Amino acid sequence: MPFSFGATSTARLHTCHPLLVTLFRRALAHPSMPHDLTVVYGHRSSAEQAALYAKGRTTPGKIVTNAAPGKSKHNTKPSQAIDVVPFIDGKASPEDWGPIRACAPVIYATWAEMQADGTVPNGVTLHWGGDWNGPPDGAHWEIRGV
Ligand SMILES: [Zn+2]
Structure with a gap:
């Protein structure tokens, strides 16, 4: 299919x-x-990347990314x-x-x-x-x- x-x-x-x-x-x-x-x-904005980067570090959950805001390939446009x-x-x-x-x-x-x-x-x-x-x-x- x-x-x-x-x-x-x-x-x-x-x-x-x-x-x-x-x-x-x-x-x-x-x-x-x-x-x-x-x-x-x-694409992820810097704010979205920051929220994901915080996960497992300063907010609950497990770490989902090692890329700080602006450092991810998702942050390019x-x-x-x-x-x-x-x-x-x-x-x-x-x-x-x-x-x-x-x-x-x-x-x-x-x-x-x-x-x-x-x-x-x-x-x-x-x-x-x-x-x-x-x-x-x-x-x-x-x-x-x-
Ligand atoms: Zn990804």
Whole structure:
């Protein structure tokens, strides 16, 4: 079944760099994509980043970001980062690594197709937070070199 983003995800997607817009539109429509996806964050203002950065430090909850305000790829305009999670049985599943790991290869494969067809300029690279050492961030994808 081909998936497509709903209105809220589409609005968030369009705060992102055009390469991320193309990547996630194509990836979600890819015949191999195993799950629907929802966009949790595209661009974040400094105030939004400050609120997230405070979590687990000066406000309740666990730490969700190591990027201080202005230091996140989400803080650029357009955003060079996007947070995307599987959307299963009507809800976002940000903690469920099985589906997250199932979707990641399709996202990488879509990026490789975009490189092959010339959509991605030389020197621009894609990075997944799920590959990070330290606390991995399975929702987070960012581009570098734009
Ligand atoms: Zn992120």
